[in-house]
Amino acid sequence: MSARLRVGIVGFDHPHVLRFAPMLAAHPHVSLEWIAEDGVNRAAAEAMANTLGTRFVPEPVGGIDAAYVATRPRQHLDVVGQLAPEGTHLLLDKPIALTIDQGEAIIDLARRAGIHLMVPFNPRGQLGPQAVKARIDRGELGEILLVHAVKAGKVPLTIPGLDASWLTDPAEAGFGGFGDIGIHALDGLRWLIGREARRVYARIHGGVRPELRVDSIGSATIEWEGGTISTLTAGWANPDGYPFFLDARFEVVGSRGAARVDHPYQEVQLADTSRSERLAVARNDAVWNLESFIGAVRRDEPPPITGEDGLRALELLLACYRSADAGAEVDVR
C-alpha cells in the first residue's frame, strides 16, 4: 500500500489516546482524518484536533481505512458493530470489552468483515520484557517455573489532558484499579509464559482508596498449563508523591536461568528538595503497538496481538474477580 492509511480516532476517553493521537498525526504513512467524540471529553478532543491540524467531529463520519478506538469499553461492541462492516481495521484499546459475550461478538464481527483487529497491551512493546521473551523463546531460561509481575500506577483522576474519572465509575469501567492496570500484565504473563492460565486465586479490594466505589489493589496467584506458577499484584498503589507514575516489573525464574525487568521506560526525572517531576519519557510500548497495527494493516498480515488475545486477557481478569468474590481458587474457563 503506497497511499497513506486514512485513520480516524473514535472516542476520547481512554488515556492512551493522548499518546496515540499525536503519533498518528505525525506518522509518515498515516493521514489522521478526524477525531470523533461527543462525551465529557469533547472539548479535550476538539483541542487535540486543533493542535494536530485535523478535523474534529462529534460522530464518526467514515472515509477511513482504519480507526483507533478510545471509547469506554462498554461502548466497544456498538462501535465495532458500526465500523467493522464498513471494512475499517480496528485498534481497539483495552479491555476488549466488559464481558466474554461482548468480546466474542466483537471478534465475530471482525472475522466476518475480514478486518484486522488489534488490542494494544503495553508490556509486549517494552524493550525489557521483549528481551526476556526472546531469551525464553530461545530456551535460555529453560522451563518457566515461577513468574512475578507487578503493575502499580497512580489513581487516574488527575491525568492532564482528559477526564478519566469514568475509570472509577463501576458502571462505566467495569473494574477498578486491579483491572484497569492489571490486564496489561495478565496479557504480559500469557505472552511471556506462552501458555494459557488454568486456575486463579485472587484477593481484590478497595483498601488503598476506600473513598472510591471501585477496587484499588489486588493480587492473584495463577497456575498455568504445564505447572508454571505466577503472581500478579496490580492497582493504583502509587501515591501522588511517588517519583514514578508506574512500577512495572516481571521476574521470571526458569529451570536454567532467571531474569528480572523493572522500570519499563527510560525517563528524565528532575527532583528538587521536596518533589520530583518527570520531564520526558520514552514510551516504546506506545510506538510498538501503533507501528504493529499500522504495519499489519499495510502488509495485510495478522497483528501481533489479536482480538483473541484481548479476549483471553479479559477472561483471565474476570476469573480473578470471580475468585475474589468467591474467596476460593477458580478455573479460568
Add this chain to the structure above:
Amino acid sequence: MTLRIGIVGAGNIFERGYLPALLETDAVRITAVTDLDPDRTAAAVARLPDATPEPSAASLAARDDVDAVLVLTPTDTHADLAIIALEAGRHVLCEKPMARSVADAARMADAAAHAGLRLMIGHTRRFDERWTTMYEAVRAGRVGDPVYLFRSEHAFNGAPAGAWPWLDERGGGALWDVGIHVADLFHWFLGEPPVTAFTKLLRARPEAAEGRGSDAAVVTFDFGPARHAVLSVSWIHPPGWGPFYATTEVVGTGGKLLADDRDAHMTTVVAGTALEVPRYSPLLSATATAFRRELEHFATAVETGEPFRIEPNDALVAVRMIDAAERSARSGRPEPIVP
C-alpha cells in the same frame, strides 16, 4: 553481668550468622558448645576463647556456668532440645522457625511458661535496621492504614541433596525455612495475625523433588476485607543470580514503602551472563549487626525481665501462619490460621 551461654549446634547459622556477632559483643560469653559432629564442636570451641566442648545437649544444659542455651540445630529438633534446656533451668534463645509443627511450638511455649524461664526465637529480621526502619514508619502511620504487604526472599540454596532444609519432615523446605521470616514480618508489621492463607508450592529442583520440601512458595494471607499480604520465597534462582535478594513493599491509604535491590547497597557486576552480587554480610538475609543486636537484646531482657521484642506467642503465630499455608497447599483452598 555477662550472660553465659551454651551453644547446641555449630553448623551453618552458627558459622555465618552468630559467630561474627559473638566475636563483636561483650553482652554474652560462650562457655560451652556441643554438636553431633565432634569435629564441628572442636572447631567452634577453637574460635571461642571461653568455651569448652560438651558431649550432649543434656550435659551442656546441666553445667553451672551455663545461664542460657542457644539452640542452632535443624528445625525439627528445636522443641526437644529447647525443652531439655528449659527443664534443666536454663533460658533459651532458639533459631527460627520455632518448630516444624504447631504442636511442637506450643510445647516449647508451655515448657517455658511452666518453668518460669525466658524463651526467645531468633527472628533476626526484627533486629535488622532495614526492617526496623520500615516497621517504625508503618507503625507511625506514615503510609496511612497499611492495606497491602509484599515480601519476597529469593536465593539459590547450595545445600546438597538430602540436607535437612530440603527434607519435608525436617526443615520443611523453603516455605518453612524462609517463609517463616516473611510470616513473622507480616504479623509484626500489621500487629495482628491473618485470617486465612492460600498457597502454591513448587518442588522444582531435584533436591526438592527428592526431599519433598518445597523450593518455591507463594502465599496470599488475608487480613480481613480490605487488607492482604503476599509472601514469595524460593531457592530456585540459578546460582549465578546471587546468594540472596529480597523485596519489601507496603502500600497504605496514605503512601507506599519500598525496599529492594536498589536500596540494599548491592553492587551488581555482570560477568559473562551471570550476575554476581558481592556480599556485605556473611548472610545477606540479615546483617551481622542484626545478630549482635539480637544477642544483646536477649541478654538484657533476661537480666532485666523486660519483654522480648518477640515473645513465644509471636513466634507461635508465625508457625501457625506457615502451618495454615502448608495445609492450603495440600487442600487447594484458603485455610484458616488457627488461633
